Amino acid sequence: MEAFRRALEETGLADLGWRGNKYTWNNGHEGVTFIKERLDQVVANQWWRATFQEAGVEVLSTWVSDHKPLLVLAKEMGERRYKGKKFKYEMNWGMEEECGRLVEDVWSKRRENSGFLRSVQQKLACCRVSLRRWSRGLNKGREGEIKEKSVQLRVLEEEEGPNNMGEIKKLRGEQSILLDKEDLRWKQRVKKHWLANGDKNTKFFHACANQRRKKNTIKAVRDSQGRLVIEEKEIEGAF
Structure with missing residues (x-):
C-alpha cells in the first residue's frame, strides 16, 4: 500500500477517499478465516480535483461480486419523473x-x-x-424496497464478519431478485426507444450498433479437429 501511495504522488494523482464503509472486499468466509481489506480506490489528477471540489466516493453494497462498487459523486442530479400514458403490459x-x-x-x-x-x-x-x-405503486414500492435493503446491507457490511456473513448473503440474494425485475423493466423501455429511434442516424443508434457489434464479434472458434483458431481467414475457413 505504501508503494501505491508513492506511485500516486509521482504521477500527480490522489486518492479521493471514501464515504461509508471503508472496506471494499472480503473473502466471504463465515469462520476465523474471514478477511476484509480496502482494495479498490478512485484516483484523480489535480485538474479534475480542482474542477470537482465537492466530489466524493461512496462505497456501495454488493450482492454479486466480492468487491463493492464505488460511486463517484461529482454533482447532485435531480430525479426524473416519467408519466405513463397508454397501458402497456410490463x-x-x-x-x-x-x-x-x-x-x-x-x-x-x-x-x-x-x-x-x-x-x-x-x-x-x-x-x-x-x-x-x-x-x-409497484415500481415505487420496489425502488423503495431496493433502497431499504441497500441500507440494511450497508449497515451489516459496516460490521461484516464471520458472525453475520450468512445474513449478508441472504440479503444479497433478495436484492438480486429485486434488481433482476428492475433490469427486465428497463430492458423493455430500451426496446421501446429502439422502435422510435433505432433506425435514425442518432447517438442512440450508434451506441446500440457499436454495442451489438462488440457482442457479435467472433474472436476465436474451434475447428472440426478441435484446434483453436483466432485469425480471420482461419475462422472463415472453420465455418
Missing part, C-alpha cells in the same frame, strides 16, 4: 406471483349474455383495469 410483472393470481381471478369470472369474442374482449378490458390499478 414483462417484469410476470415475476410477481400476485400478477398471475390477479389475471387468473379476472379470467375465471363468467360473463353472462355475451358471445365468445365479446367475452374475451371484456376479460381483456377487466385485466387492463385491474393490472393498471395493481401496478400503480
Whole structure:
C-alpha cells in the first residue's frame, strides 16, 4: 500500500477517499478465516480535483461480486419523473406471483349474455383495469424496497464478519431478485426507444450498433479437429 501511495504522488494523482464503509472486499468466509481489506480506490489528477471540489466516493453494497462498487459523486442530479400514458403490459410483472393470481381471478369470472369474442374482449378490458390499478405503486414500492435493503446491507457490511456473513448473503440474494425485475423493466423501455429511434442516424443508434457489434464479434472458434483458431481467414475457413 505504501508503494501505491508513492506511485500516486509521482504521477500527480490522489486518492479521493471514501464515504461509508471503508472496506471494499472480503473473502466471504463465515469462520476465523474471514478477511476484509480496502482494495479498490478512485484516483484523480489535480485538474479534475480542482474542477470537482465537492466530489466524493461512496462505497456501495454488493450482492454479486466480492468487491463493492464505488460511486463517484461529482454533482447532485435531480430525479426524473416519467408519466405513463397508454397501458402497456410490463414483462417484469410476470415475476410477481400476485400478477398471475390477479389475471387468473379476472379470467375465471363468467360473463353472462355475451358471445365468445365479446367475452374475451371484456376479460381483456377487466385485466387492463385491474393490472393498471395493481401496478400503480409497484415500481415505487420496489425502488423503495431496493433502497431499504441497500441500507440494511450497508449497515451489516459496516460490521461484516464471520458472525453475520450468512445474513449478508441472504440479503444479497433478495436484492438480486429485486434488481433482476428492475433490469427486465428497463430492458423493455430500451426496446421501446429502439422502435422510435433505432433506425435514425442518432447517438442512440450508434451506441446500440457499436454495442451489438462488440457482442457479435467472433474472436476465436474451434475447428472440426478441435484446434483453436483466432485469425480471420482461419475462422472463415472453420465455418
